[in-house]
Structure formats: C-alpha cells, structure tokens
Amino acid sequence: MMNMGFIITKASLRDLNAILKLEQVCFTKDAWTFLDVAGTLIASDIIRYKAAYGEELAGFAAAEIRKSEQTGWIITLGVFPQYRKQGIGSALLKACEKALLPLKIRLCVSTKNHEAIHLYKNIGYREVGIWPSYYADHCDAIVMEKNEQESISDAL
Template sequence: MTLEIVLEGPQRLMGKDGKTAFVIREATTKDLNDVIMINRKVLPENYPTWFFVEHLEQFPKAFIVAEIDGRVVGYIMSRVEYGWSNIQKGKAVRKGHIVSVGVLPEARRLGIATAMMLRAMKAMKVFYGASEVYLEVRVSNTPAISLYEKLGYKVVGRIPGYYSDGEDAFLMACPL
C-alpha cells in the first residue's frame, strides 16, 4: 500500500471510486455517539460506552474516525499492550491491538478501512512504541481477512469459540 499517511491533524483523501472525498482524523469525545452507533449497526460485537471512552482517553492517537461531508462513517479503536509477541515466539514486546473496526455500508469499498488501519498502525508505532500489531477476526469474514493480508498481517493462530455466537477467530499479526 503506497498511501502516504500523516499523523497530525485531519487528512483529506480521495476514495477508490475517484469521486468521493473523505477525511481521517483522531477521534474526539464529540464523535463517540457516532462511533457507538456505527459499532451497533455494523458489528455483532458491541461494547459498553465506558469501553469506548477508556480507549479514547488512553490511546487518542490510535483512535481514528473517517468522515464524508462532515459525517462520521467509520472508526478504528486501538490500544497498546505489553505481552508475549505474536510474531517472535518467547519475546515480550509492546504490541498494538486493533480492538474494533467499523465502516457504514454506504461508505465501504472506498479505501476508508485501509486508510484508518494504516494511520492507527503508524500511530501505535510512533506514539506508543509498539513493534507489532495484532487483531482477531471472524474466520468467515473473508473481506476483512483479505484487507488485513494486503496490509501485511498473517494468521498466527485460531481461537476456538471466540465470538459470543461460537464462531472461531483468526489471530492475525503484523510487524510494525
């Protein structure tokens, strides 16, 4: 991916359709109602309000939203942890964790998720010292798995029954 991501201030980008402009930027507390609405609308895994607030307060540089015409249409919520590497077995590292990604259906296929992922990953490395990043994804979520693979993630494990409906998750990781 050759997209040049900046880490300070809003970044205006052109969608893959060549006509829809969007902005990616750090989330603010004013965005949380929109973020929670997107989470409830597009993902079966929902979190309490305090969970979003906590991530925004602790890792503001890696909590990213996307807007089209001033309307929030996507978000990525991340954190940084210290623990065993998912890539270099037996090594303790600072690692980023992509907790949740959501984009409204009408804003998909424009490159928004890719841009938000790249900005969050870069922020986790630059601002929080992460040397790798990981995420969990439903084994049936082929579009998301494809996106993550394009960004350099590899499946490093499988978590049986990870989701509340019993579906397994792939654990995917990427060096930063």
C-alpha cells in the same frame, strides 16, 4: 490525512453517539457498550482515529500498546456499509499502524468476516493463531499479525 473525499482525524468523546451506532451496525451481538466506547475515547493510552465525510462518521478504528507483549493491537475497526470499498478501512488501519511503529501489530477478526480478512491479507497481515468461540455467536477469531518491517515499509 485526506483520501478520496474522506478525512482521517483523531476521534474524541464528541464522536461517542456516532461510534455507538457504527458498533451496532458493524458488530451487532459483539458491539461495544456505551462504557467500552466512552472508555476508549477518553483513555490517554488508546490510539483512535475516525474517517468522516464532512461531519458524518464513515468509520472508526482504535489501537493499544500492550507493553508486556511488545505488541500493538488494533482493538476495533469498523466502516459503515455505505462507505465500504472506498479505502476507508485501509486508511484507518494504516493510521493506527503508523502510530504503533515500530511494534509488531496484531488484530483479531471473525472467521465469517471474509471482507475484513481479505483487506488485512492485502495489507500484509498473516494468520498466526485461532481463538476458539471468541465471538458471541461462538465463531472463532483469527489472530493476524504484521511484523515491524512490513509496517514500516507500508508507512513510508
């Protein structure tokens, strides 16, 4: 998938170091560890996409299916600051959504992350709950959801 100069492809273990750097830049105290990222990149049941300009990583997203909930979860989505506002976050999110169809899709986002909340609302997500003190800084997480019909219409 190609948009405005960046390419969305499946992420692999070769992207480990760049994704670790992305996690530190985007999530600081809540950044995934080496084992978290490595596990995500090698687990057969994890959906993972990267956005790149040439060989340079611009963003990363991963999702999983929670069969017990009949729900797809976007488990991480990050874009380096210099690549924001170019449609990369939306493109990564839509790639994950397409892979999760026909499930309802959920994600969580810090109440402080107004940019991401705005992105998710614009793509059709709505608030369905709050997880108090979810993040390392004790900030609450907003749980957002997009139902099947919204996801299907966006994917077409």
